[in-house]
Amino acid sequence: MLSRRVAHRAAGRASLTAERRARAPAPAEVVVGVVERAHGLLMAALLEAGLWVAPVNPQTVDRTRPASGAKSAQLEALLLARAGRSAGPDLRRVRPDTPVLAELKTLTRDAARLIRQPTRVVNPLSACLKASYPVVTELCDKLTRPVAPAFLRAFPPLAQARAAREAELRTVLHAAPCPSSAQKAARFWAPLHAPQ
Amino acid sequence: MRHSEQPALPSSRPTRASRFALALVAQWEVLHQHLAEYDRAIGRLFRHHADSSIFARVPGAGCRWAPRLWAAWGDERARSTGAAGVQALAGTAPVGVPSGP
Numbered sequence: 619m620l621s622r623r624v625a626h627r628a629a630g631r632a633s634l635t636a637e638r639r640a641r642a643p644a645p646a647e648v649v650v651g652v653v654e655r656a657h658g659l660l661m662a663a664l665l666e667a668g669l670w671v672a673p674v675n676p677q678t679v680d681r682t683r684p685a686s687g688a689k690s691a692q693l694e695a696l697l698l699a700r701a702g703r704s705a706g707p708d709l710r711r712v713r714p715d716t717p718v719l720a721e722l723k724t725l726t727r728d729a730a731r732l733i734r735q736p737t738r739v740v741n742p743l744s745a746c747l748k749a750s751y752p753v754v755t756e757l758c759d760k761l762t763r764p765v766a767p768a769f770l771r772a773f774p775p776l777a778q779a780r781a782a783r784e785a786e787l788r789t790v791l792h793a794a795p796c797p798s799s800a801q802k803a804a805r806f807w808a809p810l811h812a813p814q
Numbered sequence: 815m816r817h818s819e820q821p822a823l824p825s826s827r828p829t830r831a832s833r834f835a836l837a838l839v840a841q842w843e844v845l846h847q848h849l850a851e852y853d854r855a856i857g858r859l860f861r862h863h864a865d866s867s868i869f870a871r872v873p874g875a876g877c878r879w880a881p882r883l884w885a886a887w888g889d890e891r892a893r894s895t896g897a898a899g900v901q902a903l904a905g906t907a908p909v910g911v912p913s914g915p
Binding site for chain 2: 665712713715716718719721722723725726728729730732733735736739740742743746747749750751762766767770771774775776
């Protein structure tokens with residue numbers, strides 16, 4: 619029986635799953651990892667790697683423990699491995715993710731990474747507008763809504779926005795699209811002509 | 815050419831700051847477009863799965879969170895033997911922390 623210790627980090631889990639797959643004597647479907655928890659990062663990593671996993675309650679191997687009652691991580695791993703080898707076919711196995719779920723997991727994970735990106739853009743945008751075009755930050759509740767980009771595109775410098783008539787403002791806001799563009803155009807009018 | 819003869823800048827010309835703001839807005843719009851594409855792809859996968867109706871009915875989940883809940887939970891029912899396991903996965907299970915040394 620091979621003994622190996624890996625760090626409970628992403629790199630450690632990746633090396634463990636890669637090694638398990640490499641040692642597969644047959645298709646990966648028959649490779650079973652025996653773990654003592656039915657959930658958690660290790661379980662998720664093994665399943666995502668396409669391995670079947672058999673979660674085993676540590677209490678089930680209590681009777682095979684040494685009489686001294688000694689406990690250590692290595693001893694627990696050894697007892698679980700022995701239990702997995704002897705009772706393998708009878709163990710409840712959790713199957714790997716289906717291809718659809720695996721793809722959904724990848725998509726949601728990538729989307730979550732992408733969602734963090736706009737902050738890197740919106741924060742400097744907000745700072746820039748507060749310094750040079752504060753009326754936009756006052757008038758637009760959120761810079762990420764379509765109104766702010768449409769307004770900036772139509773009236774890049776403040777002078778141009780001040781020269782615009784209320785009807786022009788209304789047209790730009792309506793095209794953004796902005797609900798209740800007429801009321802909003804009227805609301806924009808006064809602050810635009812106030813001293814900046 | 816004398817200074818007074820230089821042509822005046824047009825009033826519609828973007829200032830340095832507004833040009834920078836427009837560049838940032840363009841970046842944000844590209845990101846927003848990609849996020850919308852991700853949402854559409856996730857929604858398509860989610861809607862075609864048999865379990866989607868279960869997660870779509872979770873109060874407060876909505877069209878954005880329901881697929882993510884399903885992705886976190888998975889479609890293997892045997893993975894959780896009871897509510898406690900699901901709570902632990904969701905991170906809402908109470909955890910005892912000793913206060914003493």
